[in-house]
Amino acid sequence: MGDNSRPVVHVICGPTAAGKTRAALELARVADVAVVSADSRQLYRGFDVGTAKPSPAEQRAVAHYGIDVLDPAERASAAWWAERADGWIRAVIARGQTPLVVGGTGLYLRALFGHLFEEPAMDAAQRVALQEELGELPVEELRRWVARLDPDRAHLGRTQLLRAIEIALLTGRRVSDLHRERRTPPRWRARYLLVDAGPALGRHIAERARTMFDAGWADEVRELSRQVSSDAPAWNASGYRTVRAMVDGELTPDLALERVVIETRQYAKRQRTWFRHQLAGEDVTSIDSAGPAFSAQLAAWWRGAARHGRGGSAA
RNA sequence: GGUGGGGUGGCCGAGUGGCUAAUGGCAGCAGACUGUAAAUCUGCCGGGUUAACGCCCUACGAAGGUUCGAAUCCUUCCCCCACCA
Numbered sequence: 001m002g003d004n005s006r007p008v009v010h011v012i013c014g015p016t017a018a019g020k021t022r023a024a025l026e027l028a029r030v031a032d033v034a035v036v037s038a039d040s041r042q043l044y045r046g047f048d049v050g051t052a053k054p055s056p057a058e059q060r061a062v063a064h065y066g067i068d069v070l071d072p073a074e075r076a077s078a079a080w081w082a083e084r085a086d087g088w089i090r091a092v093i094a095r096g097q098t099p100l101v102v103g104g105t106g107l108y109l110r111a112l113f114g115h116l117f118e119e120p121a122m123d124a125a126q127r128v129a130l131q132e133e134l135g136e137l138p139v140e141e142l143r144r145w146v147a148r149l150d151p152d153r154a155h156l157g158r159t160q161l162l163r164a165i166e167i168a169l170l171t172g173r174r175v176s177d178l179h180r181e182r183r184t185p186p187r188w189r190a191r192y193l194l195v196d197a198g199p200a201l202g203r204h205i206a207e208r209a210r211t212m213f214d215a216g217w218a219d220e221v222r223e224l225s226r227q228v229s230s231d232a233p234a235w236n237a238s239g240y241r242t243v244r245a246m247v248d249g250e251l252t253p254d255l256a257l258e259r260v261v262i263e264t265r266q267y268a269k270r271q272r273t274w275f276r277h278q279l280a281g282e283d284v285t286s287i288d289s290a291g292p293a294f295s296a297q298l299a300a301w302w303r304g305a306a307r308h309g310r311g312g313s314a315a
Numbered sequence: 316g317g318u319g320g321g322g323u324g325g326c327c328g329a330g331u332g333g334c335u336a337a338u339g340g341c342a343g344c345a346g347a348c349u350g351u352a353a354a355u356c357u358g359c360c361g362g363g364u365u366a367a368c369g370c371c372c373u374a375c376g377a378a379g380g381u382u383c384g385a386a387u388c389c390u391u392c393c394c395c396c397a398c399c400a
Contacts, residue, residue, distance in 0.1 A: 040351090040354085075351060076352095077352095078351095078352075079349090082350090104353080105353080106348090107348075107349075107350095107352045108352080111349070111350080114349075117349065139356075155356085155357070156347070156348065156356065157348075157354085157355030157356030158354095158355050159348095159355040160347095161355085161356085162351090163350075179349060233351065238353040239353080262341095263353085268353095269344090270353085271353085273346065
């Protein structure tokens with residue numbers, strides 16, 4: 001807390017379809033900023049329409065980092081991303097611009113601005129073997145394992161359970177202990193602008209989904225399904241599997257659109273829960289992106305940034 | 316007009332006399348979350364009241380009836396679907 005030695009980085013976050021990109025572009029008109037995308041899906045090349053990537057024109061107008069940097073079959077991770085984002089931020093600052101981190105992937109933001117832990121070395125081959133073995137087991141079974149290996153983590157989801165087992169078996173340590181003992185220091189101080197459209201968000205999501213369908217999402221998916229293995233991580237973007245089912249004729253367009261809207265709304269809800277609780281105690285300014293005062297509030301937030309020393313006059 | 320099937324909680328859909336405010340799924344609400352995170356999980360979910368146990372009310376198309384007891388059985392009516400006319 002209160003460590004003023006770390007430089008401040010401005011970040012715009014919030015649920016999907018709330019207007020983060022709009023806010024960033026608006027700021028770019030009055031300040032020399034470059035955007036660092038904190039979005040785990042815009043990382044992937046070729047997944048454009050359904051991830052609402054900034055358009056080529058927008059990317060030309062404002063420098064963007066963190067977009068189209070991975071092959072669909074590659075797997076990202078919060079730690080991997082934070083490492084890169086750190087580099088992008090430094091690069092932006094070195095060029096004399098102000099970095100603006102923009103995105104809704106809460107875990108990535110935490111990895112960059114909060115604490116992570118230094119992962120102990122693990123044998124790659126053993127790891128793969130273990131993952132294959134555990135991959136078959138039902139959650140309840142995994143939960144029983146973790147209840148013994150690392151009880152503090154036994155209430156979590158499948159992904160976390162697998163991680164806990166893997167660390168415990170391969171390093172002989174509990175992740176929950178490692179989190180405490182090997183925690184890494186934060187790299188930057190974040191100053192958050194949380195944008196949310198409030199009650200209007202549901203409508204925005206529905207409109208955005210329709211726009212994506214009209215913009216050729218189905219064609220994109222048809223093409224991708226020819227080139228990208230169906231179990232590639234990139235497909236884990238809400239809506240993509242549904243649109244793929246539609247392209248494969250398993251779902252009518254109407255039903256697919258309906259599903260996509262529902263899935264997106266559910267995702268936005270999870271994001272809200274995350275930001276509401278995980279950002280508690282941080283420097284957060286909330287604004288209503290659907291309200292009439294949006295631009296004024298955005299500008300006021302940015303003006304407040306001056307007091308913090310505008311963007312990484314690095315320490 | 317005839318014959319057969321069916322009408323269940325916001326939706327889908329089990330349930331054929333008590334263990335049923337009613338399995339399950341969906342949607343919704345709340346929550347968790349440190350190397351897969353647009354992922355992965357957990358809880359709640361007719362109304363009222365209660366910290367909770369509980370209690371009260373309403374509910375299985377409608378109205379009657381049988382029964383100690385009915386979403387489940389009987390009668391009539393309404394509506395839907397299929398087939399035959």
